[in-house]
Amino acid sequence: MTEPVFARGRLSLRATSLLLAASLVALVPTIAASPARAQALGYAPAQSGAFSDQDVVHNPALTDEDSALPDRFRRAIVSLDTHEAPGTVIIDTGNTYLYYVLGNGRAIRYGVGVGREGFTWAGVQSVSHKAEWPDWYPPAEMIRRQPYLPRFMAGGPGNPLGARAMYLGSSEYRIHGTNDPTTIGKFVSSGCIRLTNEDVSDLFNRVNVGTRVVVLPKSAPLRSGTVQARGGSGTRPRPLVTTLPSGRQAMTVPVSAVN
Structure with a gap:
């Protein structure tokens, strides 16, 4: 049973x-x-592809930094009489401007921060490398001057190199962003050229590896002509290039960390 x-x-x-x-x-x-x-039932329906590690880690939103800049340092298309070929970058150290040559007498002008007293330089270089949200390794000479600096800082919004960097030849000089847009238009760095994160991202998308970069000495400012986007005036530029100093380490840090 x-x-x-x-x-x-x-x-x-x-x-x-x-x-x-x-x-x-x-x-x-x-x-x-x-x-x-x-x-x-207590949960939200899944949305395929809504988020990714790349969106979260590598592409933080950039604030509207340009809105805080004086009018003369905001990005604008200007008339520029130069013999440099389209695509060339010209650094006007004396007036704290960077020009990206468009050709046909026009250029995009950006406000920049440049080297402080004793750290300005002039010469011709080319872009040897580009990086997004670059890491920062302060060079030995800078650490000797300021031993409290970190030996390494990972790339990100708090990094003094900002959102983008374009390295100049084999030197320590570079064109890069900044986490302190109030330094635009000032002589504050150790020789690097800094733009707002918005502006350096715009320039980064235009510049290629191999781009010619002409840095004018502080004593020979370049003057552009009529500003086609905003007001301004000037005369024919007089490019003057000297030899790039050798053996000098150059990097930028927030102004509060600079002696």
Whole structure:
């Protein structure tokens, strides 16, 4: 008698399990197809591709830094009489401007921060490397002057190199962003050229590896002509280039960390 009873009990349990599994399979498409039903059950429907590590880590939103700049340092298209080829970058150290030559007598002008007293330089270089949200390794000479500086800082919004960097030849000089836009238009760095993160990102997208970069000495400012986007005036530029000093380490840090 025990054998038939055991068999019936086993059959009943198996049938119950199959019915439960079938009910769950039928329920899943209904839940997946109904966001309202999903929220009512205490969770939100999944959105494929809504987030990625790249969006979170490598592309933080840039604030509207240009809105805080004086008008004369805001990005603008200006008339520029130069013999430099389109695509050339010209650094006007004396007036704290950077020009990206468009050709046909026009250029994009950006406000920049440049080297402080004793750290300005002049010469011709080319872009040897580009980096997004670059890491910062203060050079040995800077650490000797300011031993409290970190030996390494990972790239990011708090990094003094800002959102983008364009390295100049094999030197320590570079064109880069800044986490302190109030330094634009000032002589504050150790020789590097800094722009707001918005402006350096715009320039970064225009400049290629190999781009010619002409840095004019502080004593020979370049003057552009009529500003086509905002007001201004000037005369024919007089490019003057001297030899790039050798052996000098150059990097920038927030103004509060500079002696």
